[in-house]
Amino acid sequence: MHRIAAEPLDVLRTRTSEKWRHYDADVLPLPVAEMDYPLAEPIAAALHAAIDRSDTGYAAGSRGVAEAFVPFAAERLGWQVDPARVTCTGDVAMGLVEVLRQVTEPGDGVVITPPIYPPFFDIVTEASARVVEVPMLGGIDEGWSLDLDGIEAAFAAGARAMVLCNPHNPIGLVPAREQLAALADVAARHGVTIVSDEVHGPLAQPGTGYTPFLTVSDAAREHGITVTAASKAFNLAGLKAAMVVTGSDRGDAVRRAFPYEVEWRMSQFGSIASVAAFREGGHWLDGVLASLDDNRRLLAELLADELPGVRYRIPDATYLAWLDLSALGWGDDPAAFALEHARVALGVGTMFGAEVGRGHVRLNFACTPEVLGEAVTRLADAAASAPSS
CATH class of the missing domain: 3.90.1150.10 (Aspartate Aminotransferase, domain 1)
Structure with a gap:
């Protein structure tokens, strides 16, 4: 290799x-x-070409990035994505906030699973929701897993959403497909939304069995919404482009309710770099x-x-x-x-x-x-x- x-x-x-x-x-x-x-050279070449043609205006919507992501997701992630069910925005954090704003009311609880990427705490409060911590089970010696009983108890107590980190930052866990399917069933029982941050998905090591949340079951597609990007896998965080991906009519309604400005937050260079990454960066x-x-x-x-x-x-x-x-x-x-x-x-x-x-x-x-x-x-x-x- x-x-x-x-x-x-x-x-x-x-x-x-x-x-x-x-x-x-x-x-x-x-x-x-x-x-x-x-x-990656194909990304650098695409950006240099954009500069050479003074292509520094507004990004032309989500379709180009979405269509480039479809074969990448299928080949590398085992995920069949409908490009019509993708709305782009500036970065994953923006996408998470906008989804939470649509699926919660001010003051609603949102589950996160420490140890967890620090901005999750702020993302929940930025969406006018309330952080509900359900720590991961296990630890360094024995490995980690989601506390499904604790998550279900939080939903039963009124939490309306969860921000899933798949793969999990900072512990590097790739949740098992069976546990993700069980999480989707919990969400279905309580009518809540699982918002899955999958920006590290392409950085799962081969053979680890990484599973995009929307692929695990009908319940996951109904109650899940994924936010992802090329940014982490291809080191493009400064170029500002991410995708909100849905797999059901319920999820589609969330994307359609976004303010008009959400999609325009993606940068032109972010769009160009993401397309090059997905098409030629493998x-x-x-x-x-x-x-x-x-x-x-x-x-x-x-x-x-x-x-x-x-x-x-x-x-x-x-x-x-x-x-x-x-x-x-x-x-x-x-x-x-x-x-x-x-x-x-x-x-x-x-x-x-x-x-x-x-x-x-x-x-x-x-x-x-x-x-x-x-x-x-x-x-x-x-x-x-x-x-x-």
């Missing part, structure tokens, strides 16, 4: 995105979900997945050798590692200690859930093996020099 090599640090530090401008130059920045790989994506596979396993080896007290479960998807640093004695927020004493920036665990995130961090391993090795060495050196409690 061919591999895509990540850029070296001297090249990366010329980038002007948040990941490379927020921290001092001596810090290894590993918290932001942005990859260090060079842009070879590049395969190479990235192979490199990520190497790195997720390398991280396990590095931790075992240099920081054996740190607990880590190799993720089935994403390029994110959820690490339990409690054994190091660095407190509830070990990311702060790591930044100060190791000059390694990591995602703050408590942002993913105040209780379940204590003592944890999120690490982005979509980098060179050398950067990953340097980060672990720095953490190990900081642990060795830290005063014993």
Whole structure:
């Protein structure tokens, strides 16, 4: 399998995105979900061609992105998408908010499952709804699963929707098809909506059995709405394009009720890049997945050798590692200690859930093996020099 090599640090530090401008130059920045790989050549060529023809106006609606996504979804995700059931918008967060605004009333409960992508907390409140936390069952040692009984209890108590993270960020879980089908049945019993964030779907490792929510059953298609994008798999977050995808008349009614402006939030470059990614980016994506596979396993080896007290479960998807640093004695927020004493920036665990995130961090391993090795060495050196409690 061919591999895509990540850029070296001297090249990366010329980038002007948040990941490379927020921290001092001596810090290894590993918290932001942005990859260090060079842009896929077909995407770069499409964007350069757009500049050459001064094609910088408004994006021409959803159809082009939707039609490019259809064969990509069928081939790589096993998902038959109707392009007429796709409405684009600026990014996944925008899509989630707009769906929640349609399927909840102000003050309604919306279930999320910590440890979870931190903006989910804000997305729910932005939609004028109320966060209902149902933490994942299990943990690093035994693996995780959705707490279906807890989710059903929340629906029985009045929650009207759930934001599903499929695959799950930060733990890298690919939920089993059977559990997703059971979740759909729970939603059907209570007449609620499952809004599935599937932006990391193309980053599920081959053989993990990744399942798009709308493919699992009639109940899922009736009660589910998916929001996804090329942004994470192809490193296009700054170009602003995402899709809201439905599979039933009930879901279609939600999309049709969106304000007119929602679709116009997609950028022209986001549209152009997404089409190129879905049509011509597969070879590049395969190479990235192979490199990520190497790195997720390398991280396990590095931790075992240099920081054996740190607990880590190799993720089935994403390029994110959820690490339990409690054994190091660095407190509830070990990311702060790591930044100060190791000059390694990591995602703050408590942002993913105040209780379940204590003592944890999120690490982005979509980098060179050398950067990953340097980060672990720095953490190990900081642990060795830290005063014993």
